Ligand SMILES: Nc1ncnc2c1ncn2[C@@H]1O[C@H](COP(=O)(O)OP(=O)(O)O)[C@@H](O)[C@H]1O
């Protein structure tokens with residue numbers, strides 16, 4: 001028991017550090033990404049200033065709050081994109097799944113470890129952008145450490161929820177041949193309903209209901225609302241509970257769906 | 271001790287049948303029809319520890335499907351397979367720890383990572399002890415000439431480099447059973463030679479059991495004492511390579527390019543034409559009855575020959591001859 005735990009820690013920590021290194025190998029894209037993000041922040045800031053046009057609050061948010069939220073959402077937006085669909089597509093083209101299944105690993109655990117290692121590396125790489133956002137647009141970050149803790153806990157829970165959802169969604173790649181279309185749909189719907197473009201509280205009630213029924217907000221709107229000061233700390237226990245319920249449900253569902261999918265591969269041959 | 275045991279192993283693929291036109295498409299959606307394709311058909315064999323067995327057959331014969339059932343990534347439709355005493359599908363992960371697999375055109379290495387990083391990770395995944403890993407790495411680096419590849423990512427490697435890297439990664443945890451599915455396909459002779467040497471060495475020093483799938487008879491001749499031939503999913507021969515060599519070593523073929531067309535030629539006894547085209551003629555002869563020079567001389571006396579070449583029999587012709595009764599099927 002202890003031994004197998006030790007073995008797993010040794011294996012999956014090596015997988016994590018390798019994934020981080022692989023991510024760093026794409027250094028040349030970092031500058032292009034910085035540039036594109038700053039441009040998009042300019043566009044969003046001017047857009048929201050125009051929308052407010054003299055109003056002091058919209059849906060209970062001041063212009064300053066909205067801009068702070070949107071800047072953070074821009075900085076973290078790539079977190080609601082997904083690599084899982086891409087990875088599944090790659091496995092199915094040319095039957096790479098055969099090779100992946102011959103590794104003595106739990107595939108879901110392996111991919112989740114890789115995904116989180118990449119996300120963490122990505123956040124560290126983006127730190128200078130936070131500084132730029134402060135210099136150029138006056139981004140405000142909280143000084144209370146408890147808010148940061150609330151943010152990180154809800155970010156990790158929310159990202160895990162999103163990962164499990166994407167895992168199920170990516171299983172579709174085994175049934176349709178068009179994985180590019182799948183990721184376009186997923187990223188479009190995900191960006192909108194995660195609150196990466198518009199704060200969810202500004203949406204009409206029925207859209208907010210739809211957003212709440214989808215997992216995307218858990219990974220973006222919930223954590224970013226802590227950090228931007230829209231959500232107060234008092235709400236944390238309630239929000240975490242919701243996230244944990246999502247997590248538990250999707251964990252079971254995603255494993256069931258994946259094992260059905262693997263059965264299809266191993267019984268029908270793909 | 272028998273390491274691999276296969277009894278009445280069968281795999282039938284169900285392939286959705288496409289129908290023509292819109293009504294066909296709608297019908298296929300609601301009442302899908304399937305075509306059955308028997309890829310492996312009631313195959314039996316048993317492989318002992320330390321054997322190197324050539325598993326051969328033409329394209330589509332069912333070789334890869336068999337290997338996939340032995341690695342546990344395909345479930346047999348009927349019959350059963352046991353590897354090291356386990357059901358490879360039910361105990362896929364436990365089985366995976368003790369085997370190594372190379373699937374010809376695919377890679378288990380990380381596409382974007384320097385090869386050495388990939389290899390370090392593979393060693394970690396299989397929990398190879400640090401000192402053992404260092405030692406094996408040195409050995410492998412020398413035998414497969416890997417030193418200059420360590421910092422190259424897989425995506426930048428040539429086919430031959432990739433296969434050398436792949437073999438090192440497959441054998442770094444010293445698996446007891448290794449499946450090599452067309453490891454030399456598309457490689458040049460020097461690389462093939464190096465890879466064969468390496469496999470031979472691993473087998474001899476560690477009594478690794480090797481199942482080698484190929485349609486290259488060269489691989490087989492150099493590595494295997496025993497071959498299993500399958501065709502259209504059926505086992506048609508299982509026995510020593512010597513028997514095949516004696517039988518088919520008997521025949522050679524010469525192809526002549528001639529200046530003029532001529533269909534009628536007389537040949538020494540033991541030789542016959544097998545293929546006639548305008549200005550090209552293929553002659554097969556029995557080496558126990560005549561020689562290449564006698565055949566060539568006889569032909570050159572009758573027609574003007576521009577060029578000629580001697581060839582070994584290929585797998586397809588051997589299989590054809592097995593069907594024609596040249597060998598006892600499933601001879602022991
Ligand atoms: N996943 C699959 N679905 C349907 N048919 C398959 C599948 N895999 C292989 N086949 C068919 O099974 C037969 C054997 O294939 P394979 O084992 O790959 O042959 P080999 O490796 O000897 O070239 C072929 O006719 C092939 O088309």
Ligand SMILES: [Mg+2]
Nearest residue numbers: 333334335451
């Ligand atoms: Mg094959």
